[in-house]
Amino acid sequence: MTNERNGARRLPRGGWRAAACLAVVLAAGTAQADGDPDAGKRVFARCQSCHQVGPSARNLVGPELNGLIGRTSGTVAGYAYSPALKDAAIVWDHDAIAAFVKNPQGLAKGTRMVSPGPLKPADFDNLVAYLATFAADGGAAQ
Numbered sequence: 001m002t003n004e005r006n007g008a009r010r011l012p013r014g015g016w017r018a019a020a021c022l023a024v025v026l027a028a029g030t031a032q033a034d035g036d037p038d039a040g041k042r043v044f045a046r047c048q049s050c051h052q053v054g055p056s057a058r059n060l061v062g063p064e065l066n067g068l069i070g071r072t073s074g075t076v077a078g079y080a081y082s083p084a085l086k087d088a089a090i091v092w093d094h095d096a097i098a099a100f101v102k103n104p105q106g107l108a109k110g111t112r113m114v115s116p117g118p119l120k121p122a123d124f125d126n127l128v129a130y131l132a133t134f135a136a137d138g139g140a141a142q
């Protein structure tokens, strides 16, 4: 996953999506398909008042988000989750994270997380790419 990532603006692979994607790429300044971790770091600023990542990440208002991709909801030790999030047993992937951030109650009714406000689809791609760079121990993934 690290190949091609370093700021390169990949062009769409062609086909019918090319024109539409190119417009998005030019408008957003970033590739749409699988996210730019650097741009995702800026999106994560919206989460940082409550969540940390990295080697020294601690649970704050919300649980730390290291190793989030593939993690089951409600499983960080030492964090007092709502029963809603524990019982939901969601396995966090791109779509689950996007759905949860957009409408936390829609995915886990009773959760204490509130939506940090609207994000664009590309923001989620970038955010997930950024979160994917953190292994469960907070070090670099891979």
Ligand code: HEC
Binding pocket: 043, 044, 046, 047, 048, 049, 050, 051, 061, 062, 063, 068, 072, 073, 074, 075, 076, 080, 081, 082, 083, 084, 085, 092, 097, 100, 101, 110, 111, 112, 113, 114, 116, 127
């Ligand atoms: C105002 C505080 C706040 C903000 C801002 C916030 N969250 Fe949360 N988040 C929480 C809380 C509180 C929980 C735990 C909810 C529960 O136990 O029901 C949570 C839980 C989560 C979980 C579930 C984690 C797990 O271990 O199951 C994910 C994923 C998550 N947040 C992602 C995000 C992302 C991504 C953002 C930014 C786009 C964000 N949150 C912004 C407070 C926040």
